[in-house]
Amino acid sequence: MIAQRTLLASAVLSALASLSNSALAQEQEKILPSVVVTASPFSNEENAQIMAPAKVLYGDELREKLGNSLGDTLSQELGVSASAFGAGASRPIIRGMEGPRVKILQNGMSVMDASSLSNDHAVVGESATARQIEILRGPAALLYGSGAIGGVVNIVNDRIPTILNSKPTGEAEARFGTADKMKNGSFSIDGAAGAIGLHVDGNARDADDYKIPGYANASDPAQGSGRLPNSYARSNSVGFGASYIQDWGYIGASVGADDNRYGIPTEEKSYITQKQTRYDVAGLIKNPFGNFESFRFKLGYTDYKHTENLEDGTPATEFKNKASETRWELTHKPLAGWRGTFGLQTENSEFSALPVDDDHGHGHSHATVPVTKSQTIAGFLVEERDFGPVRASAGARIESVKRRPDAASGLVQRDFNLGSYSLGGLWTFTQGYGLGLTASVAQRAPAIEELYSNGPHESTATYDIGDANLRKETSRNIELSLQKTEGLLRWKANAYQNRVKNYVYGRTDGTMVDDHGDADPTGEFLQRFWSQNDATIRGLEAEVSYNLRGNGFSWRTFADTSRGTLSGAGNLPLQPTTRFGGEIGYREGNWRSGLKVLHAEKQNRLASFETYAAPSYTQVDANLSYTQNFQSTPITWFAIAKNLLNEDIRLSTSVLREVAPLSGRSLIVGVRTSF
Structure with missing residues (x-):
């Protein structure tokens, strides 16, 4: 917390020192290009997102932070950690919000x-082609x-083209x-044939078990050392x-396929084998009628x-999800000064998690989740005005x-009526400075x-038991934000409190059971119950940066901390720890370099049923x-060193923190090009 207060004080002092530096701000605007947040209903720039604090990773920054998974890629962003399984x-x-409270989108x-x-x-969504x-x-x-109670992460790959390129463009990387021993190749190409925009992208990754500094489990050397057993990951996507693009707008379609295999x-x-085929249709009509812009x-x-398989290759449990989603949005022209979007969204799915020897799940108490149909229909409205x-x-x-669970399961059907709303204000008290609430x-x-789990989950080694009588969650959040958004020197600070009524979480009592849920001290599954209690999450975030995307020297310091508690029952499980760190960089001509340091404190604020405190690291x-030019084509050669100190890193947000540390020291080298 001392480091946090230091950063907040630094931010305030920086504001006072630079209020009159308008020339510097104008120069910075020439250096830093605006970035459009595509998930925003107002197409706001990143710097305008004070009421919806946003981060947009793109270009060199995205490539330098790219990991084997979405969580790994985003794990060092302000207020973001990773589950690391x-x-x-x-x-x-x-x-501190995870799972169904964080919505993952693609386009x-x-x-x-x-x-x-x-x-x-x-997550089925490839960062390498984003x-x-x-x-x-x-x-x-x-x-x-x-x-989306916790937030939204949107992976943008522009698979459905919205503009016509005068000539083919693209990028590729190895x-x-x-x-x-990771090998990764990715590419993305856009082109046009008359009024038809075309796109193709693909990625292939093959990674073996990764090196670790010591033992997988410090208290059990028999579990392996040197490399983390069964930590390989292989993935392919295309x-x-x-x-069809015209002045009035566009209409398009896309298809994507993902095929992954990774060890637990x-x-x-x-290990898990995972496959998904996805079809999308999207369109935009400009000025469709009346007072509507689009x-x-x-x-x-x-x-x-996806199938969870035993070590010998025997399939144990098969998860299936056939789902459809539609979105219909109308953006109106300013009305009494208000600009906004309203629309309709529907979702339909049929989900199941069944033993492979029972494809129907009728009458089997050990079905992890019975065949269940879900239907969602929603209307939404978002407006803003100055x-x-x-x-x-x-x-x-x-x-x-x-x-709607399968009738043969005997489980009760549930209906939920939900209402959500949000109100925010941003006061620009002087040029480039904003206070938001x-x-x-x-x-x-x-x-x-x-609701309906009642069976073994092989990969987590838990026997999950749902509660069909769970009530809806209600989250009440308040957030105060202060930012400086112009000039070479920029900063932000956020303070928030989130009170959640009927928070749903998994708890354990230490009971071991067999694959039918019967108590067995030698059983391979830990009994886990889905329960509810009121919860509170409070946190602070601060960041100060200088010249992050310009030539010459740049630097950034940051800190974030949060605390999640259950009413009368101690701490929330799997909560992030306090972190602070900094980075320096230098860019000149064709050269770009950087050094980053992140320190995480020991997480000893454990839930009542947690026993392992993640150590500091x-x-x-x-x-x-x-970057060099080869016949007018830029080619970038790069090297990225991760965990240079070869630290034994165990994330407090990981279920496997006691037995599965992150990778040790690693060097990544590669080449990328664009045309």
């Missing part, structure tokens, strides 16, 4: 995988569903890693898209399946959710697995790149 599966955790549509159900399920990755909170999150680094050494629609369908130096933003969403109430229906990373 080995190299193959790691999902972002935003301000503004839900990824419709099974990653929100459990930490061992990988043009940018956006992190979004606040009023705009209400556009995307009750699963990289190699030493710690896991996507095609085409659009536990004593059982199970009409957008998106339709998506996903056929998802009142002199104050910009107001408001959002509202009403939503109906129906859960946001208050929101958001409701979430319990997820299928929280210091992570040091560095990067160096050189």
